[in-house]
Each structure stands twice: as structure tokens, then as C-alpha cells.
Amino acid sequence: MNLFKHFRDEIDAVVAGLIAAGRLPVGIDTSKVTAEPPREAEHGDVSTNAAMVLSKPAGIKPRELAELLAAQLKANPAVTAVEIAGPGFINLRLAESFWAARLADVLRAGIAYGDSTAGGGRPVNIEYVSANPTGPMHIGHARGAVVGDALAALLEKAGFAVTREYYINDAGAQVDVLARSVHLRYREALGEAIGEIPEGLYPGDYLKPAGTALAQAHGEAFRAAAEAAWLPVFRPFAIAAMMDMIREDLAALGVRHAVFTSERALVEAGKVDDALAFLDSHGLIYQGVLEPPKGKLPEDWEPRPQTLFRATQFGDDVDRPLKKSDGSWTYFATDIAYHLDKFRRGALDMIDVWGADHGGYVKRMQAAVKAITGGQGALDVKLCQMVNLLKGGQPFKMSKRAGTFVTLRDLVEAVGKDVVRFIMLTRKNDAHLDFDLDKVLEQSRDNPVFYVQYAHARAHSVMRHAREMWPEVELEGTALAGAPLGRLTDPAELALIKGLAGWPRLVESAAEAHEPHRVAFYLYELAALFHGLWNKGKDEARLRFLLEDDREVSLARLGLVRAVASVVASGLKIFGVEPVEEMR
RNA sequence: GCAGCCGUAGCUCAGCUGGAUAGAGCGCUGCCCUCCGAAGGCAGAGGUCGUAGGUUCGAAUCCUACCGGUUGCGCCA
Numbered sequence: 213m214n215l216f217k218h219f220r221d222e223i224d225a226v227v228a229g230l231i232a233a234g235r236l237p238v239g240i241d242t243s244k245v246t247a248e249p250p251r252e253a254e255h256g257d258v259s260t261n262a263a264m265v266l267s268k269p270a271g272i273k274p275r276e277l278a279e280l281l282a283a284q285l286k287a288n289p290a291v292t293a294v295e296i297a298g299p300g301f302i303n304l305r306l307a308e309s310f311w312a313a314r315l316a317d318v319l320r321a322g323i324a325y326g327d328s329t330a331g332g333g334r335p336v337n338i339e340y341v342s343a344n345p346t347g348p349m350h351i352g353h354a355r356g357a358v359v360g361d362a363l364a365a366l367l368e369k370a371g372f373a374v375t376r377e378y379y380i381n382d383a384g385a386q387v388d389v390l391a392r393s394v395h396l397r398y399r400e401a402l403g404e405a406i407g408e409i410p411e412g413l414y415p416g417d418y419l420k421p422a423g424t425a426l427a428q429a430h431g432e433a434f435r436a437a438a439e440a441a442w443l444p445v446f447r448p449f450a451i452a453a454m455m456d457m458i459r460e461d462l463a464a465l466g467v468r469h470a471v472f473t474s475e476r477a478l479v480e481a482g483k484v485d486d487a488l489a490f491l492d493s494h495g496l497i498y499q500g501v502l503e504p505p506k507g508k509l510p511e512d513w514e515p516r517p518q519t520l521f522r523a524t525q526f527g528d529d530v531d532r533p534l535k536k537s538d539g540s541w542t543y544f545a546t547d548i549a550y551h552l553d554k555f556r557r558g559a560l561d562m563i564d565v566w567g568a569d570h571g572g573y574v575k576r577m578q579a580a581v582k583a584i585t586g587g588q589g590a591l592d593v594k595l596c597q598m599v600n601l602l603k604g605g606q607p608f609k610m611s612k613r614a615g616t617f618v619t620l621r622d623l624v625e626a627v628g629k630d631v632v633r634f635i636m637l638t639r640k641n642d643a644h645l646d647f648d649l650d651k652v653l654e655q656s657r658d659n660p661v662f663y664v665q666y667a668h669a670r671a672h673s674v675m676r677h678a679r680e681m682w683p684e685v686e687l688e689g690t691a692l693a694g695a696p697l698g699r700l701t702d703p704a705e706l707a708l709i710k711g712l713a714g715w716p717r718l719v720e721s722a723a724e725a726h727e728p729h730r731v732a733f734y735l736y737e738l739a740a741l742f743h744g745l746w747n748k749g750k751d752e753a754r755l756r757f758l759l760e761d762d763r764e765v766s767l768a769r770l771g772l773v774r775a776v777a778s779v780v781a782s783g784l785k786i787f788g789v790e791p792v793e794e795m796r
Numbered sequence: 797g798c799a800g801c802c803g804u805a806g807c808u809c810a811g812c813u814g815g816a817u818a819g820a821g822c823g824c825u826g827c828c829c830u831c832c833g834a835a836g837g838c839a840g841a842g843g844u845c846g847u848a849g850g851u852u853c854g855a856a857u858c859c860u861a862c863c864g865g866u867u868g869c870g871c872c873a
Contacts, residue, residue: 244814251816261815264853274853298816299853344873384873475873505869506797518870529799529869536871543873571800572868595801597867639809642801644866646808655835658808658821666835673833714812721812733810737820750833757833795835 213317214328214716219258219304220247226284227262235280240269249714256295256303257710263300274300311706312697314713318775319693323782325712326719331371337559338364341462341469342379345454346390348418349461349620352567355596355645357620358636358788360565361467362728363594365786370723375559376469379550382451383475384543390414390454391447395434397423398446402435422453464624465632466788475546478553484541487549487584488534496522496583502530521548526579544576551577551591552584560589563726568595568642592726596641602648627652630789634661637787638732655795660736664780665792667739670746671777672793674757678770681758685767689778692771699768702755704745708772711741712779728786735783742776 223245230236245266250259263278270277275296282294282302293305318325340360343353361376368374381387393414400406401424409415426434426449434442455472462468478484491497500520504513520531521544534545554562562581566573574593581591601608601618609618624632631652638660639645655662675687686692700709715734722730749756757769781791 246815248812248815251811251818255816259815264815267853301816381873386873502870513870516870533870538871540871542871547873568801568867570868570873574800595867597801643809644802656822657836660821662835663821670833677833718812725813730810730812733820734812736810740820744837746833747837750829750837 213314214720215314215713216247216249216258216717217720219260220245222285222288223247223260223262223281226281227266229284230280236266236270240266242266249717250301250303253707255297255301256293257306258304260302260304261300263296263302267300278302308701308706309698311709311713312700315697315700315709315771315775316693318712318715318779319689319771322689322778323785325779326715326782327369327371328716328720328723329371330720330723331367331373333371333373334560335375335558336367336372336561336563337375337377337554337557338367338563338565339377339379339554340364340565341458341467342381343458344381344384344386345451345458346386346414347416347454348457351599351601351618351620351623351647354465354620354623354632355599355636355641356565356567357462357465357467358633359594359596359641359728360563362633362637362731362787363563363565363726365788366719366723366728366731367726369719369786372561372723375471375557377471377473377554378469380451380455380472380474380476383479383546387447387451388443390419390450391443392439394419394422394426394446394450394453395439395442398426398430399423399435401427402432404435418457419450422450425449425453461620464621464629466629473550473553475550478549479541479546483553484546484549487552488545490552491521491548491583494583496525497534498522498531500531502533521576521580521583523576523579526582528575528579532576544573544580547577548580548584551581551589555581555585555589560585562589562591563594564591565594565596565641568597571595594641594726597644599636599645599647602646602651604650605648608649631661633787634664634732634784634789637729640727640729660732661789662795663743664735664739664784666795667742668777668780668784668791669793669795671742671773671780674773675770675777678758678766681760682763685770687770687774689771689774692767692774695767695771696764697768697771699765700772702748704741704748704755705769705772708738708741708745708776711738712775715779715782731783731786735780738776738779738783 224242227236227240227242231238231240245260245262247258247260250256262281263274267274267277272280278296278300282296285291285302285304286294290306290310291304292307295303297303321327338360341353341357343349364374364376389412393409396406396409396413397419400420426446430445434445488497498520499517501515501517502520516537518533519535521534523532524530532544533542536542551562564577574595577593578591581589626649635647635652636645651659652661657663678685678687700706718730718734722728745755757773758766784791
């Protein structure tokens, strides 16, 4: 239960009652009423702007209206105090018994706490990674992979029906280059001295196994053959080999897609023609000449009639070309077909995770989605900014040799997948991210991965001690839900419970905003509350979690500790990070 | 030239879709701990939220114009 939603409903009920009593006008707009945690804890537990928002349409002064609402809200048994503050805020304080009940909620739900039905089972398609199948994944891909994967998990937790999808760009010129590069490796495998890899081909050693495999399969057959003869054989083989490698890279990062869609298959199935025919039938395609970009004029610019999509009708700045001068489709054209395909497969909400260098492409794609879905579908694009790899504060190149990029594999091997995943989510996707190989392994408060994992490990450490102290005690959440949780009355204990109770709201708002990084900040704050309580136990022995002479309160505290562990685990699960039970 | 994103404490960043006295970590200053509930704790200083207007009960948040940084700008994907 999102308790703020709950009180939002309570306020609605009070307003409805006042309308029925003739105190408020019929049909008054309550859509702007909010129930939120106040910024300052001293202001109470739940704060509403209802009196201020409804004042004008009701024709009653804010403070006066606040009195009216407050009198009704006081009747709620969970509410111990109602205060009117500032320009007309109504602040509610909630009973300790209410918080104890929320803690019991956490314990009964376990890791499922925070699961929401807000998404209503609405289908969402999220496309991420979509690296060209021409080589291993590098660090730049890692961020998009993690952001997409975490966003998918977050949306699932919030009740959406999520499809994780990967678009294979296997139709462009770059896969021909790949095939040529592999052909060279094939000749090499047959014993030819190939020398330097020529400019314009992919030089990486990772193509050698594919060359060897082709040599074994076909022998000399394609050695001196014309490109037209071997391309249809080598290209699909090379693409498949690269996709296998990419899948392995993704697996090392713990990322798994449910659907892989091939651009080439899309084109060969005639879906681009279908999509363009659809647009044409709606009068959205024409032959025209684009204005040259102002300012910097490209060298070889010449006005030329092109096949254009009327993107400007859907919010884009200029109409966009669909065909290249050689008559083949532009990437944009196939991408339109692809998004139409996703829509026809049932996706209403679509999310694409791209690198920030594709930022200029967002408006046209959104325009296209509007056009092909008749306004029913919506596309959100998450642009991931660069990751700066550092070591000890200095820029770091992990290259094995000059010119080689930092691979995702290298990164995962250096610090582990869980660290990579967590750190990638500690910034908004559209902000630059510094990834310091030393700092992310540091055991200190300014390393969020450590700090959050440490909270989880500490919680389990307490439970291990409890097991020694009272071997017969049942430490599962469902059992601890029956502990005398009302005995948790210290302000630091209550603050922690309130933090836990905020999890469902955080899940919903982060999902709605498509911002998984909020989970990282939440977990960090929750960890801080827990560590704070732990430290308080150092100064005040009576606040320790386990008191041998007071089993009852110890049980209640074990409930709190178990709840912290399960909410941390619940958050880490969204990130695809394994919670640790002890630090090493 | 146009478009997107960013601009918040000395540094790195949050800021819950318009709320109350703008927060955290690091760094700095001062106390405490070093009794294994180890991988520090507490407190303090530090801000014209890039600038200037506008919208309203109320703006870091929305709008406009500038300034600075960044990414991109017909036939690359």
C-alpha cells in the first residue's frame, strides 16, 4: 500500500462529504490535491495542499477551509494530530500503531513489498542496448544496458507488462564491412599472410574464431571467389557470431532480453514498404527539397528532391528523408517500420534507450510514432550520457593495446557485475557519469554500493547473532510480523519504519517518471537511517537490536532489521544486484 | 545558425513532476570514539538554485529571452 495514495483517497472522501453537506460546491476539481511527505519531518507524516488548492473554487479562505477539512480528518483513527501551517497546509501525524502495522506489511510481503498495480498491466515495450553486431560491447554500451534493464524491472514492479527488446542493426553497410573483415580472417585461417588490416575494416582479434570456423566449414571454396559469392554466406554467419558474443557480454552483466528483432528480417518481410504505404495513404509522404542547414554548410551540399515524411505535422522541426540517393531506405524509414511493428505487437508505451549522440533523432522518432499509432502510442526516449572511466581520480584507459576500446568484459572482470550495475544507476541517465575503478571498491560512506550492501550485510549479521542467542526463534518475516512491533518507539526506529513505508510510493513515482536512479538514492537514504540506528546503539546500549534480557523488544527489532534487509533486497532486485549477507 | 540535454554549497550530485527555513556525500573546522555493534560518530560553517523578466496564494521546478558547457544537424547506423 502506498500510504500517501491512501490518504489522498481519505481526503477525497472528506471533500465528498463536505459536498454532500453543501459546504463545498458540486463538481469542484480535486485533481490538484496532493498528499505527500513533508520536506521537514517536524511538519508531520503526511501533508496536503487541499485547502490551498480548493480555496478559490470553493470561495473560502485557505485557512478557513483547512479548519473545515482538518475537523473531518481528525476523525480518522490512524491520525493522532492535525495541524494547519503556513499558507494553509494541513499536516497529519500518524499513530505509532499505524506505523507498526506498516512494518508488519513489509514483513508479510517480504521482497514483494512495493509491488504495485499502478501500471494496470499496461503493455510497455522497452528497447535497449541495440549495439551494432560488429564487435564486442564496450563501456559505452554498458550504461544503456543497465539503465534499460533496471527500468524494465522497475516498471514490472509497478505493474506494467514489460517486453525487453533488442533491435539488431543487421541491414546497413556496417555488416557488409563486418563480412569483409571476417573474409580476411577466413583467408588468414587458411594460412594466408594478411598483414595489416586495411583501413575501413574491423581489425579486432575477436573476428578470428569466425574466420577459423568458416575455413573449417568451407575449406578453400570462397578463398578466391567474388564477394557476391561469399557475402550471402559470410554475412549471416558473422552476424550470428557477433550476436552470440554480445549475448555473452550481456549475460556477464546479467542482462537478458526477451525479444531480438532483426532489421534485415523486417526489411525482407516487406514491413518497411507496409509502413511507408501506411504513411503514404495518410498523405504523410511527399517529394520535396530540404533547406540546407544554416550556419555550417556541408561541403557537398546540393539541393535535391527526396522522399520526405511530414514530421513537422507531429512536432518535429523539419520533414525527414526516407530514402537514400541509391534508392534504399534510410535508417529512419526502417526504424518507423520497426516501431510500427512493436505497436502492432501490442506495445502502447514504448521506451527506447539510446546514447546521447542520438539526441538529434528523438523528435523525428516521436513524430513518427505519433503518426503510425494515430496518437494511441507514446514513445519516451532515454538518452544515456557518456561514462568517464577513472582510476584514482585520473582518466583511465583500459586498452590492451593502442586503439582498442574498453570492453564491457574488462570492466565486469575488474569490479564485478553488481558494482557496474549499481554505479551505472547512481546518476540520472542524461547526466555524465564518472566511474572510478578505485572508488567503487572503496569501503566508505561515499561509495553507495558498499554503503547499501553493508546495510544488508549488517542486518543479516544481527539475524545470525539472534540465531545463536535464541536458536528456537523463528526469523522469517511472516513470523516476525507477529512480534510486538508497537514497542518500537524510539525516534530513530520510527524514522526507519517511515523510510521503509515510503518504498511503495517511491516505486510508483520512479516508474511513472521512468527514472530508475531514484531507487539508488532511496536505498542510500534507507541505509543511512539503518546505519544511524546501529550507531545509536553504540552510545545507548538499550537501543541495541538484541537485548538478552528483553526478548520481546528484541523480537520487534528483529522485525525491523528483517524488514530493512528485505526492502534493500527488493530495491537491489530492480537493479539486478545480488544483496550480500556478509562483507569480505 | 537551429535543436536536444545540462547549469543547485569549494568538489561530485539529490531535490519526490508547483509547496513551508533548498538537502546528501566528500572536503573544511571543532569535539568524541579507537570498550570489535570493525570497515568511525556527533556538531558547525558554507547558497542572489547561471542571469533577467513573466505566470500565481507560492517557482530550483512551468513560460520567454539571454549567458556558459555539451551532443547532434540531407544520402552513418
